[in-house]
Amino acid sequence: MNRSKLSQHTKIGDTLHTPFTGYLGNRMKETSWSRDKLPQFIWIALIFSTFDRNYAFKVLSDIIKELKKQQICIAELSEVLSLKEQEQEKWFDIIDMFIPKEVLSPLSIVFSSREYPYFFNRYCMPELDLELKITKLMQAIEKNLSFHSHESTDICFIVIWFYISAKKMLFSRECTMSTRALTEYYKHSHDEEVMSDYRPIIRATMQGLSVFMDGSFSHKFWDQLAQITSCKPMIIDYIHEDITMNKEFLTDSMKTLEFIGANVKDKYQSAKYTISMGIVTYIIKLYAEILDHELQNTISSRILFRTIVEAYINLKYLLYKEPSTPDVFEKFQSYGLGKYKLVMAKLREGKYQKDPDAHINSKLLEVYVNEVKDEEFTPINLGYFDKDNIRKKFELVGEMELYEIYYDYDTNYVHAFWGAIRESAMLLCDNPSHLYHNVPDYTMEQMLSDIDHDCIMVLKKVFSTISSYIELPDFFVNKYDMRC
Numbered sequence: 001m002n003r004s005k006l007s008q009h010t011k012i013g014d015t016l017h018t019p020f021t022g023y024l025g026n027r028m029k030e031t032s033w034s035r036d037k038l039p040q041f042i043w044i045a046l047i048f049s050t051f052d053r054n055y056a057f058k059v060l061s062d063i064i065k066e067l068k069k070q071q072i073c074i075a076e077l078s079e080v081l082s083l084k085e086q087e088q089e090k091w092f093d094i095i096d097m098f099i100p101k102e103v104l105s106p107l108s109i110v111f112s113s114r115e116y117p118y119f120f121n122r123y124c125m126p127e128l129d130l131e132l133k134i135t136k137l138m139q140a141i142e143k144n145l146s147f148h149s150h151e152s153t154d155i156c157f158i159v160i161w162f163y164i165s166a167k168k169m170l171f172s173r174e175c176t177m178s179t180r181a182l183t184e185y186y187k188h189s190h191d192e193e194v195m196s197d198y199r200p201i202i203r204a205t206m207q208g209l210s211v212f213m214d215g216s217f218s219h220k221f222w223d224q225l226a227q228i229t230s231c232k233p234m235i236i237d238y239i240h241e242d243i244t245m246n247k248e249f250l251t252d253s254m255k256t257l258e259f260i261g262a263n264v265k266d267k268y269q270s271a272k273y274t275i276s277m278g279i280v281t282y283i284i285k286l287y288a289e290i291l292d293h294e295l296q297n298t299i300s301s302r303i304l305f306r307t308i309v310e311a312y313i314n315l316k317y318l319l320y321k322e323p324s325t326p327d328v329f330e331k332f333q334s335y336g337l338g339k340y341k342l343v344m345a346k347l348r349e350g351k352y353q354k355d356p357d358a359h360i361n362s363k364l365l366e367v368y369v370n371e372v373k374d375e376e377f378t379p380i381n382l383g384y385f386d387k388d389n390i391r392k393k394f395e396l397v398g399e400m401e402l403y404e405i406y407y408d409y410d411t412n413y414v415h416a417f418w419g420a421i422r423e424s425a426m427l428l429c430d431n432p433s434h435l436y437h438n439v440p441d442y443t444m445e446q447m448l449s450d451i452d453h454d455c456i457m458v459l460k461k462v463f464s465t466i467s468s469y470i471e472l473p474d475f476f477v478n479k480y481d482m483r484c
């Protein structure tokens with residue numbers, strides 16, 4: 001299937017619409033073959049699943065002819081099962097003329113005696129093994145879950161013929177491609193080339209027929225089946241790296257920090273040094289937490305990594321702005337303390353009742369806020385630092401790939417958007433009768449791919465950035481090729 005490129009999307013408001021959603025908008029009604037329609041025709045699926053394809057076509061053609069004679073040419077099970085009992089009897093008598101009863105018997109596990117007494121009594125066949133009935137039904141379902149499968153297209157072909165025979169649909173006898181598809185389809189095997197022309201026509205015709213089909217019968221079918229069979233959650237198994245090997249870069253980074261601390265005493269009083277090395281240390285501490293607590297394959301690592309990336313961009317942005325704004329480091333410090341002051345002031349002014357066990361210590365906040373200068377000289381900036389939003393900062397320092405791929409991806413984790421929840425906290429149920437739904441990872445087993453490679457990639461950028469200002473030790477420069 002060809003996927004629309006981003007350039008083919010249309011921006012309406014703050015949404016990028018695909019060619020489909022942009023054109024149809026609210027008029028678009030999404031339906032699903034498996035969820036909304038398949039249960040209506042599951043009896044046809046059971047016939048195809050039991051017999052050879054050619055024989056199944058023959059038998060179904062005979063059934064259609066007989067049903068037509070009786071003027072009960074109905075394909076949808078919901079309609080059949082809501083007929084008066086006498087009419088149902090006529091319909092099922094015809095089915096039983098051509099099909100052994102055990103073929104439809106698996107449906108008695110879904111259609112209960114309470115709701116469908118006639119069907120249940122006729123097909124429950126208690127002498128048949130229940131597990132075997134379930135297996136047969138599962139096989140028929142699994143083959144037909146995809147609307148684009150050959151098997152589903154065979155079902156569609158039969159349903160269309162039900163409609164034509166019941167005169168609910170007319171087709172021209174002129175020799176068009178559609179006519180050929182509707183009359184020749186069953187004569188060919190799916191390996192034949194002509195079928196690649198016929199199959200899409202059959203499916204498109206079926207879609208036209210089933211637009212207004214009510215999904216409630218089908219939904220009930222799946223609900224019923226879900227109660228009978230259990231979930232089979234699948235976990236994606238990621239290979240865990242040897243973390244002792246990976247810790248080498250962390251150890252070298254910490255040695256480098258110590259080297260810097262011992263060799264740049266002349267810079268100790270400079271705000272530029274304090275702030276840039278503060279950011280670097282914050283980044284290394286986050287990285288150390290990931291490794292020390294073995295978080296490489298966790299949700300937390302994504303959240304920590306995004307903060308690492310943001311801290312790196314702040315550092316690079318400050319160095320970028322310094323020539324035009326010499327006091328940019330002091331401004332960054334003041335901006336951050338203003339953010340602390342806002343929280344501290346709200347607590348101090350009693351806006352909310354203090355919780356002594358909360359992780360926020362208002363007294364310490366007050367100390368930090370007043371540490372560099374008195375808070376009376378610290379404004380509170382409610383906007384972005386230096387007015388540039390985060391995207392703009394990535395752009396100015398030439399790190400758009402980091403923004404558009406890594407930062408944007410991990411933002412899903414920070415904000416707990418569904419993509420991240422699906423990937424990390426939900427599993428795919430491999431039971432076809434549950435329509436491959438998602439189940440919560442109750443046992444906390446799903447891990448994520450290792451983030452260490454990407455952490456090292458960003459940390460190298462961090463060291464490369466500060467090397468324009470602070471000399472790095474030779475061993476680190478040579479070992480990691482830190483030329484800038």
Ligand SMILES: [Zn+2]
Pocket residue numbers: 230231232429430431434437439
């Ligand atoms: Zn399930």
